[in-house]
Amino acid sequence: MEALISKYRDLLQQTDISFVRGLSNKINWDARAVCIEGARGTGKSTLMLQHIKSTLPLHLTLYLSLDDLYFKQHSLLSVAxxxxQEGGRYLFLDEVHKYADWQTEVKNLYDFKPQLHIVVSGSSILALQQSxxxxxxxxxxxxxxELSLREFIALKTGVALPEYQLHDLLENHQAIVDDIKKSVTSPLKFFREYLTYGAYPFFKEGESEYLMRIQQLINVIIDYDLPEARPMEVSTLAKLKKLLYIISTAVPFTPNITRLAEQISTSRNRLxxxxxxxxxxxxxxxxxSSSFGISLMNKPEKVFLHNNSLIxxxxxxxxxxxxxxxxxxxxxxxxxGYRVSYPKTGDFLVEQKYTFEIGGKNKTFKQIADEPEAYLAIDDLEYGTSRKIPLWLFGFLY
Structure with missing residues (x-):
């Protein structure tokens, strides 16, 4: 166990707390048991270590990565x-999906150690969802x-800017832009950078290798995470990668399910x-569509990659x-955290209330003129007017 503590202390010393994700302030860290989910590469491990370093007494805290070889011969329960018994009260468990019976042992710790606070996380979101x-x-x-544009700017420059509620942004976008430009004179410059390499915090480790690391991340998710969560054939993995490539190169992708199934040599239901x-x-x-519930048999109206870096x-x-x-x-x-669905007219319906059309400078209200709460989100625009709002500004919602 001393070796585990030594590794944890080394990790903690190397943890930078100059930039902390906004989620950290929203987590109820006093709760008995917390699970932090998220895609690979978003910074879940860092978030836990930052909280320990900035908030908790060191002698009461232990961070364990359950993919450590130590757990090949020792149980989590015995370590915990x-x-x-030695007075520890805050246990942080990372890579929990790599430990065969983590759910049972975490449940037992929760039930029989009433003063113990447990935080769990792991790089495979599929495994965490199956608790x-x-x-x-x-x-x-x-x-x-993934990082918002606001968080990307903060991590890149050290400039901390506020986040805004959607209704505030829609009503006061011109004043908000004025406030942002007092600290960031060229928001469009950072917006362009964000589209290329802004979604994951590891851009700080080297922008030139960033896209190669994204490709490696995709391969790990498809080749390892998915088969661990659900048995599948090797041929299926290749089809998943081909499907991602088709989506990445498409105009905003409205899928023809039958045709797409033919392209990747599979059935409609399998697709x-x-x-x-x-x-x-x-x-x-x-x-x-907002008209239908979420069901496997209801095809999506549009399909997007999860962020711009993947594209x-x-x-x-x-x-x-x-x-x-x-x-x-x-x-x-x-x-x-806003609910987004496909509208009858326009590109997006947000919270069943606001209709948005997304486009370049020449985009007009023609398609959404009859909608009561209609807005344009416009690219290549630093300042907006009335219901015509700069697209980049929506990167300040979290």
Missing amino acids: ERFY NADLSRRLLRYHLP LDMLELLEKAQLIRNLR MALAEGQANSGNLRETFFFTQLNGA
Whole structure:
């Protein structure tokens, strides 16, 4: 156990707390059991270590990565019980999906160690989503999205800017732009950078290798995470990768399910299953009509990659500008927790109330003129007017 403590202390010393994700302030860290979910690469491990370093007494805290070889010969329960007997009260468990019976042991710790606070996370969101009912009732779940444009600017420059509620942004966007430009004189410059390499915090480790790391991340999710969560044939993995490439190079992608199934040599029902699986793995976002409930048999109206970095990594210079714009908007609204669906007219319906059309400078209200709460989100625009709002500004919602 001393070796585990030594590794944890080394990690903690290396943890930078100059930039902390906004989610950290929203988590109820006092809860008995917390689960932090999110796609690979979003910074869940860092978030836990930052909270320990900035908030908790070191002697009461232990961070364990359950993929450590130590757990090939020792149980989590034995380590946790010794930690608790020695006065430990805050246990952080990372990569929990790599430990065979983590759910049962975490449940037992929760039930029989009433003073113990447990935080769990892991790089495979599919594995975390499959926690059993008994454990799920005990866990407070939080989702860590990819970086917003606001967070990207903060991480890149050290400039901390406020986040805004959607209704404030719609009503006061001109004043908000004025406030932002006092600290960031060229928001469009950062917006362009964000579209290429802004979704994941590891851009700080080297922008030139960023897109290559994204491709590696995609391969790990498809080749390892998905088969661990659900048995599948090798041929299916290749089809999933081909499906992602088709989506990445498309104009905002409205799927013809039958034709798409033919393109990747599969059946219609199997394709719908694949789209649902990629959505759960947080590689794509399926935009569905507000008229229908979410069902495997209801095809999505549009399909997007989960963020702009995935598009840039897969499209290899063939990214469509309309796809980039709509993906950015969808990502930022979803990341802020707003419900987004497919409208009768326009591109997006938000919270069953606001209709949005996304486009370039020449976009007009023609398609959404009859909608009572209609707005344009416009690219290449620094300042907006009335209901014509700069697209980049929607990156300040979280």
